[in-house]
Amino acid sequence: MLRIDERLIHGQVALIWSRNLGVSRIIVVNDKAANDPIQTASLKMATPDTMKAIVLTRENAKVLFADPRIQQLDSLIVVNNPQDARFVTEIVSGIPRVNIGNFGRVGKAEEKKQYTDNLRLSDQDVADLQAIEDSGITLNYQIVPDQQLIAFDKLISKGA
Template identity: 50%
Template sequence: MIKMVRIDERLIHGQVALIWTKALGVDRIIVVNEEAAKNPMMVSTLKLATPDNVKCIVLGREAGGELLNNPRADALKILVVVNNPEDANYLCQHVKTIPFINVGNYGKADGKTSEKEKWTDNLFVSEKDKNEFRSIIKKGIDVIYQLVPDQSKKNLKDLIS
């Protein structure tokens, strides 16, 4: 069962590996990212960043969607991590059981924050990103900004104008 899908441009790091896995009680982190899946060094790094009691799988979009739709996945407690709204929207279109999207750190890594709208200190969005979020919301899936579980939640539906 998918517990949460997180958008975080850093993929797996302290907040994801330690805080969210514990708060959600997951036993799997599935990273869905084409670039990471094709890069053995990145796969190794992501697996090293994962807690010992959690299994990490790194897949491209199509393979990730297939795995998440597999009935055997229902018995697992899964945190899905992507690094952009486009991949999250792809999963929302192809996976039946997305409970909600959690947005963490996004929009700073490319260094183009001046070309984006600042929604929070850690969330910068382009028009393309807004359209991806709108598409997800239109499917009836909540998109929530929350860096860590004890932080208050912001529904992105309220931020998109």
């Protein structure tokens, strides 16, 4: 699964989603985080000892995901914005679904439309998410696995 969460690795991702999915590693694709040694270290520290965290730039993600051995590993890919999610879905084949979590609370609120308490999207965000869905990948919003799942098209149609 690919998850969009502006906090990247935190309790919901490290404990709840990773256990629910039964993954052995969390792969973060984000240029800013990968180029910041302190943030990279913090993300790795937030990952349970039973898992491996990898923090990659987009360029390094291209190399990793081009290796066929990565398909054999149970991984959760995490990005912090729809643009990086679209990038990942364009370079990685076989992603079954993209899960939208917490996103859009940081930044200029006037440029984003509120869809839920934890989700605000700009027109560009919606366009990137729509491109993902148009590629045939299931796209939904769900904060944690035991919460109601909302399909992307229903989420967008009920936006404030």
